[in-house]
Amino acid sequence: MTFSGVPNAQNMDALAQAGLSKPIFGLDKEVYMGILLQRAASSKYRYDPAKGTKPSEQFAAVDPTPDSPGIIQSVPSPAHPRSSFVSVSGVLSSVPGYPINRHTLAMSAYQNTLKPPRSHLKRDARLAAEGEAVFRRAGCITCHAGPYLTNNRIVATDVLGTNPSRARSFKKTEKFWGPPLMYDYDTPVPLPKKPKLHRMPLNGMSEEQIRLAFAHGIRRAATRRRACTASIGRRRTCTTAASRPARSRGNTASPGRSNPACCRIRPKVCAR
Ligand code: HEC
Numbered sequence: 001m002t003f004s005g006v007p008n009a010q011n012m013d014a015l016a017q018a019g020l021s022k023p024i025f026g027l028d029k030e031v032y033m034g035i036l037l038q039r040a041a042s043s044k045y046r047y048d049p050a051k052g053t054k055p056s057e058q059f060a061a062v063d064p065t066p067d068s069p070g071i072i073q074s075v076p077s078p079a080h081p082r083s084s085f086v087s088v089s090g091v092l093s094s095v096p097g098y099p100i101n102r103h104t105l106a107m108s109a110y111q112n113t114l115k116p117p118r119s120h121l122k123r124d125a126r127l128a129a130e131g132e133a134v135f136r137r138a139g140c141i142t143c144h145a146g147p148y149l150t151n152n153r154i155v156a157t158d159v160l161g162t163n164p165s166r167a168r169s170f171k172k173t174e175k176f177w178g179p180p181l182m183y184d185y186d187t188p189v190p191l192p193k194k195p196k197l198h199r200m201p202l203n204g205m206s207e208e209q210i211r212l213a214f215a216h217g218i219r220r221a222a223t224r225r226r227a228c229t230a231s232i233g234r235r236r237t238c239t240t241a242a243s244r245p246a247r248s249r250g251n252t253a254s255p256g257r258s259n260p261a262c263c264r265i266r267p268k269v270c271a272r
Helices: 014-025 029-037 055-062 102-111 125-137 165-176 207-214 221-235 260-265 267-271
Strands: 181-183 197-199
Touching: 014 029, 014 165, 029 055, 165 207
Parallel strands: none
Antiparallel strands: 181 197
């Protein structure tokens, strides 16, 4: 299953997220739409409180795409307005007159044919060998391996030390999450009244990777890192929260599994 990187234009259409504004942003839909439209560049779309009608009503009167959420042409996903594995924004990019997702899939197929260009730098074999030794010794190779220097895994931000704001924003979708349904790939756009739906298979995907992708079921990074460091310090092995004493975790999960995130922080300790 290939979902192409959803063309960003879709997420740029903040109005398409009006249905999510309450659970995700904590804003009433009308307040959310009013904020967006009060300074619309085009006076046609600008919200005018003096008219005494709701922002959604004023927008509906001028909406160029009445069948699609937001202002640009898009198609509600089967879970809309909820987020889902099929579409975090709840909408799909699709061109009327073509089957659903046709252009996105075509772009995805094209992207799969792309290869990084060869470096134009002259390679000094001795320096390269030295660099590779450092790269291995520093443990970079555990994640950056193979011709594309990747293990194709999503890594927790507390392990990487990168900015967690994307994870934090995705986490909010957890409480407004719909089923992984997708339309039949022959479904025309505009959608018929009762489009045929399929449940997208998630089996074969690692549960941990799915959770990391959307930061669902993940504790705050700092708490996790503390737990990790503490467990490494105590027993010289990496263990999950599940293997800590029952009174400190308050659940009945099975003990003793090693925690991949801890192992990535301290690979050598895990190898012992
Ligand atoms: C635990 C796994 C892991 C280890 C170990 C690791 N990296 Fe990374 N690295 C990643 C991930 C994941 C990304 C992508 C981060 C993102 O997109 O937010 C990344 C990104 C990078 C990038 C940016 C690549 C780009 O295309 O923008 C560089 C450069 C890099 N790493 C170098 C290193 C070096 C040098 C080391 C060793 C000192 C190292 N990494 C160790 C996982 C790792």
